[in-house]
Amino acid sequence: MKLHLNGISKSYSGTSRVGQPAERVQALQDVTLTIPPGMFGLLGPNGAGKSTLMRILATLQEPDEGSVHLGDLDVLRQKDQVRQTLGYLPQEFGVYPKARAEELLAHFAILKGFTQRRSRREVVEALLRKVNLWDVRRQKLGSYSGGMRQRFGVAVALLGDPQLVIVDEPTAGLDPAERVRFLNLLSELGEHSIVLLSTHIVEDVSELCTRMAIIHQGKILLEAEPLQAVAGLRGRIWRKQVEKSVLPALERDHHLISTKLRSGRTLVHVYSETSPGPGFEGTEPDLEDVYFSTMAGHVDHAYPEVR
Numbered sequence: 001m002k003l004h005l006n007g008i009s010k011s012y013s014g015t016s017r018v019g020q021p022a023e024r025v026q027a028l029q030d031v032t033l034t035i036p037p038g039m040f041g042l043l044g045p046n047g048a049g050k051s052t053l054m055r056i057l058a059t060l061q062e063p064d065e066g067s068v069h070l071g072d073l074d075v076l077r078q079k080d081q082v083r084q085t086l087g088y089l090p091q092e093f094g095v096y097p098k099a100r101a102e103e104l105l106a107h108f109a110i111l112k113g114f115t116q117r118r119s120r121r122e123v124v125e126a127l128l129r130k131v132n133l134w135d136v137r138r139q140k141l142g143s144y145s146g147g148m149r150q151r152f153g154v155a156v157a158l159l160g161d162p163q164l165v166i167v168d169e170p171t172a173g174l175d176p177a178e179r180v181r182f183l184n185l186l187s188e189l190g191e192h193s194i195v196l197l198s199t200h201i202v203e204d205v206s207e208l209c210t211r212m213a214i215i216h217q218g219k220i221l222l223e224a225e226p227l228q229a230v231a232g233l234r235g236r237i238w239r240k241q242v243e244k245s246v247l248p249a250l251e252r253d254h255h256l257i258s259t260k261l262r263s264g265r266t267l268v269h270v271y272s273e274t275s276p277g278p279g280f281e282g283t284e285p286d287l288e289d290v291y292f293s294t295m296a297g298h299v300d301h302a303y304p305e306v307r
Contacts, residue, residue, distance in 0.1 A: 001071040001163055003035040003057070003194055008066035010052055010218075027052040028063065028218040039190035041205030041226075042198045043291060044215035050198040051091060053215075054168045057196065058088040070164055070194075087157030087165040087193075089150070091172070097142025101133055101152055104141065105159075112159040127155040131185060147178025154185060165189055168198045183208055206287040214294045222294045226287050233285035233293060238270045240280045257292040271298045 008031040014023040028049045044050050055061040057068060059079040068075035075082050096104060105124050114120040128134040131151040141149065150170055157165055167186065171179045187208055189195050197209060205212050206226060213223040222229065237257075242250065244266050250256050255271040269283070270276050271293050293299045 001037065001194070003033075003164060003196070004067075004069045005031055005033045005035075005057075006067045007032055008053065008056065008063045008068065010049075010056065010061070010063045026218050028056075031066070031215075031218070031220055033213055033220065033223060035194055035196060036211065037190075037194050038211070039187065039195050039197060039209040041209035041212040042196060042215060043200070043202065043205050043212055045200055045295075048200075048215045049218040050200075050215060051168055052218075054088075054090070054166050054196070054198050057164075058086065058090075058166055059083055082164075084160065085163045087159070087162035089153045089157045089165075089167045089170060091168040093153055095141040095144075095149060095152065097140060099141055100138050101141055101144075102128065102137035105152070105155055108156050109159055114159070123159070127158055130158070131155045132181065145178065147174045147182060150174065150178075150182055151185065154182075154189075158189070163193055165193050165195045166198070167195070169200070170197070171199065171201060171204055202288045202291050214291060216295055222290075222299055226290070229290045229299070230285050230287055232299070233271075233289055235282065236271055236273060237283050237285040237289045237293075238272055238276050238280040239267060239283045240270070240276075241265045241267050255296065255298055257289065257296050257298070271296070 008028055009026075010028040011024040011026045014025040031053060042050055042053070052061065056063050057075065059075065059082055062076065070082060070085070073082050102124060105127065106120055109120045109124055114123055125134065128137050131154050133148065133151055133155065136148070141152065144152065157167070170186070171182055174182060183204065186195060186197065190208070197204060199205060209226060211224070212226050214221045241262070242265065247259065247266065247268070250268060250270070254276050256268055257271050258269045260267045269289060269292070270280065290299065
């Protein structure tokens, strides 16, 4: 089963000036993707249109144009059937702080159709063990850390063994240890389902996803396998340590894609087909270089389509 998006567009009414009609804000523009089983990363900055696309796929919002199919299901016209096989963890979700995890998950299980007490108890225990919350199942959710709440959200999303799991900015705000636990959990999910990971964190996609797309201003700029995209940049990324004062000249004379502060000096990465000049050395590219090169308009390689 694959998720097919074809020509998805969505716009909103923007703010208006006094006496002037409101301008339309284009959130998504002709988004076309094929998402196979496994982990798929949707990478882009805040405001790129990721959350709008996630809400459309989660049957919470209608596009202006386009179609979405999950296997034989029409996502836009067969919402009830899609929701039976969908797990969704939004960027922000509320929990009842005084509720205990075991009790609240059981309540969600009833809503999902687990009406038999025994089967409901079994599925609640299995999911809380899966997300490593069984030992704290009787604690109130208000006492959970951010990572624990995210893992509880995954348990809710996994009710009913969904074939499509959507997670929107799941690691934002997590400490390093919780982030690792959470990414390991998502990686396990990708072995059995389509898991769509929306994020602005390059490392999340680099560590998890077998395929990815980069979105900016509502448009898909690149769809590729991460390793293949990185390989396509070999020989084109150059680096140099410079003083901060020379950055304006570098930006004027070269295709500067990123800067990092290192030991009090600035390390720059430049995109160039040949050596940019004295002091630059070639460097092995990574997915961050792919991301910034794509955002700057330097990556336009053709990658194989998903079959």
